[in-house]
Amino acid sequence: MGNKQSIAVIKAMLNEGAATAEEINSFKTDPRKGVQTVVKQYDQKLAKEAALSKQFDQMMAYERKNYQLGKKRIAGIDEVGRGPLAGPVVAAAVILPEDIYLPGINDSKQMSKSMRETLCDQIKEHAICYSIGIIDNNEIDRINIYQATIRAMKQAISKLSTIPDHLLIDAMPLPNMPYTMDSIIKGDEKSISIAAASILAKVTRDKMMLDLHNEFPNYFFNKNQGYGTKDHIKAIKAYGITPFHRQSFAPIKRK
The missing domain is CATH 3.30.420.10 (Ribonuclease H-like superfamily/Ribonuclease H)
Structure with missing residues (x-):
């Protein structure tokens, strides 16, 4: 039965979950390389979904x-x-x-x-x-x-x-x-x-730091999110601090 269907149709059937167990077995014995590639991709997709399901189940313990x-x-x-x-x-x-x-x-x-x-x-x-x-x-x-x-x-x-x-x-x-x-x-x-x-x-804070980057582009807040990266420290030395820097944190904190 698999031999009579195009590779595109077989791929669509697998992706949409429309193939029966009997049809899937027939695809696995189809001699065409294209069909075997599609079947392999389908098996990999199922394996990934199973792994994600297992991970989710483990993270539901508490x-x-x-x-x-x-x-x-x-x-x-x-x-x-x-x-x-x-x-x-x-x-x-x-x-x-x-x-x-x-x-x-x-x-x-x-x-x-x-x-x-x-x-x-x-x-x-x-x-x-x-x-x-x-x-x-x-x-x-x-x-x-x-x-x-x-x-x-x-x-x-x-x-x-x-x-x-x-x-x-x-x-x-x-x-x-x-x-x-x-x-x-x-x-x-x-x-x-x-x-x-x-x-x-994190998504909320990253968006806030992107807004700060648009206001203070020299500090690269869009990339460092305020962390003390090399470019960020260099900018502080060159331009000083903004009103949004933490003055109690080293190396900003004055001794």
């Missing part, structure tokens, strides 16, 4: 545990921007539905820009709710980056339109919160809720 305990509104919390010399620290909080499926979700730093932005749109579309907390460089200088990070996370949680009944937080516990919580080391690699928050936070 969510599943808490669903089984009766928690239904689980908020993932993460931040980005603790280390840069300029710009704010940004935190995100997100509550995902129990039946969400976001293949490929992971720590935002491990993704390409286009993948992050695609998943960011999907998270915003399907989330029960999400919110962003932002603490600027002046506040960071005033209270220190650790306290600013806590404040950004608490701000994000307080702005959620649905009250959570459990928190999954990347790395650091939040004091004085009226919720049960899990603080998970490398949580953005182990929990879909935290990974989703890391994506929202």
Whole structure:
């Protein structure tokens, strides 16, 4: 049966999931090289989908545990921007539905820009709710980056339109919160809720730094996001600091 169909038709059938198991078996024995190439691509696609499904299932472990305990509104919390010399620290909080499926979700730093932005749109579309907390460089200088990070996370949680009944937080516990919580080391690699928050936070902050780049192009904020790269340090030495630099951070901090 496979021999009677064009390679283009066979490819379309496989891509659209329209081929039966019997037809797929017949394609695998088709002597044409083009058909074998299409079948190989199809098998690779299935293998990739299976790997992403397995990864997603593993990253649901903390969510599943808490669903089984009766928690239904689980908020993932993460931040980005603790280390840069300029710009704010940004935190995100997100509550995902129990039946969400976001293949490929992971720590935002491990993704390409286009993948992050695609998943960011999907998270915003399907989330029960999400919110962003932002603490600027002046506040960071005033209270220190650790306290600013806590404040950004608490701000994000307080702005959620649905009250959570459990928190999954990347790395650091939040004091004085009226919720049960899990603080998970490398949580953005182990929990879909935290990974989703890391994506929202990074995409938000990257856009903010792009706006700063348009205002202060000499500092290359579009490329370094405020981190102390060689070009960034060179620009500081040549032009001084902007109103968005953190004056409590070395090497900016005056001794």
